[in-house]
Each structure stands twice: as C-alpha cells, then as structure tokens.
Amino acid sequence: MSTAREHAGQAALSICEALLLALNDRGLLPEHEIVGVLRDAAATHENAVGAGPETENHRAVADLINAIIAGGDAVRRL
Structure with a gap:
C-alpha cells in the first residue's frame, strides 16, 4: 500500500521532471x-552519511536518479 510520503515523492519527481523539460524546451x-x-x-545521496535504513534510502534515491540518467527519456526529447 502506498503512503503519503511515497505520494509526495512521486509528485516531487514529476514536478522536477516537468521543470527540467521546460527549461530545456525553452x-x-x-x-x-x-x-x-x-x-x-x-x-549528494551517494555521499550521504548515515546508518541503517537512512543509508539504504539514500542509496535507493541515488540508484533511481542514475537510472533516470541512463534511461535518458526525461531529458533527451530532441
């Protein structure tokens, strides 16, 4: 089941993607x-210092951002 925090994260990702695309389009x-x-x-997330679940969360965020870069769909609509 999704949580409010997960929804907030998805919303933030969508907003940031839209902003980056708009900056590029213009x-x-x-x-x-x-x-x-x-x-x-x-x-920033790869270098975050923490312990336990906090470190795992930072690693997961870094992995997601790196997957977005590797996929290229978000920024390469040329």
Whole structure:
C-alpha cells in the first residue's frame, strides 16, 4: 500500500521532471547541464552519511536518479 510520503515523492519527481523539460524546451538549460544537475543530485545521496535504513534510502534515491540518467527519456526529447 502506498503512503503519503511515497505520494509526495512521486509528485516531487514529476514536478522536477516537468521543470527540467521546460527549461530545456525553452533553451534555458542545455541537456548536458540538466544531466549535470541530475548527477549532482545522485552524488549528494551517494555521499550521504548515515546508518541503517537512512543509508539504504539514500542509496535507493541515488540508484533511481542514475537510472533516470541512463534511461535518458526525461531529458533527451530532441
């Protein structure tokens, strides 16, 4: 069963994706910089210090961001 926190995370991801696409569509941020933003976000979670479930959550977030980069669909609509 989904939780309110999961819904909030999905909403945030959708909003951020829409913003990045809009920035690219309007020529305000080129694709390579969008990928850079995503890589920075992934690195933040990869380098997060914690223990137990907190570390696992950061790892999962980093993995998801890296999958978005690898898939390319979110930023490569050229």
